[in-house]
Amino acid sequence: MEFDGxxxxxxxxxxxxxxxLSDPIAVRDALKGCQYITPMDDDFEWDSYEPVEDVETLPEADPEVVAGRAFKEGVTYAALMQVGVGSVKPKFETSVSIDERDGENFEMVATGSGSASGSSFSMESGMIIHPSEDGEGSRIEWWTDADVSGRIAQLGGRVINPVANKIVNNFFTAIESEMSDVEETESGVTDRIRGMF
Known part of the structure; x- marks a missing residue:
């Protein structure tokens, strides 16, 4: 299944x-149903991992802390995500690898897979951030190519597509709110963090 927008x-x-969008905590907070996004290694255990609660994001967070936890190319992250599709509400144990991350052109590509109670998926996803035509804002172009199997796949695209679109729209609306909070703080915070990546 292909999604883009x-x-x-x-x-x-x-x-x-x-x-x-480089801060896993900000992404987690904006992604409804996401319980955590954290770097994982070979010893990572889904059942015993305890996410840290109440982690500060910008503008309150220390810029060096935000830069230190930013997504990194070549690193794999564990994400626990609950998605409601029709009457099915599985929790997906998902691993996501950051394959490409270009801070000059604001582009990121990731691959991942996940499984939950009789359903599974694999995907490749990416985004690129362009200046908006008026020069004041941003236009984010995103895409995902996913292969879904199991109980959720049986529901079909007519059920899955509206759910996927709702998740994306809710995510970007929440992210925009977080970004507006950062915009109102002292200038130069995001420039300083970008310099630390």
Whole structure:
């Protein structure tokens, strides 16, 4: 299944959008149903991992802390995500690898897979952040190519597509709110963080 689209962020320049979308905690907080996103290694155990609660994001967080936890190319992350599709609400144990991360052109590509109670998926996904036509904000172009199997796949595209679109729209709306909070703080915070990546 293929999903793609664009999302406009008014008054949020690409460099600022990139910094917030590079923070796993900000992404987790904006992604409804996501319990955590954390780097994983060979010893990672889904059942025993305890996510840290109440982690600060920008503008309250220390810029060095945000830069230190930013997504890194070549690193694999564990994400626990609950998605409701029709009457099915599985929790997906998902591993996501950051395959490409280009901070100059604001582009990121990731691959991943996940499974939960009789359903599984694999996907390749990417985004690129462009300046908006008016030069004041950002236009985020995103795409996902997913292979879904099991109980969720049996529901078909007519059920899955609206759910996927709702998740994406809710995510970008929440991210825009987070970015607006950063916009109102002292200038130069996102520039300083980008310099630390």
């Amino acid at each position: 664009e999302f406009e962020l008014e008054d949020v320049p690409p460099d600022q959008a990139w910094v917030v």
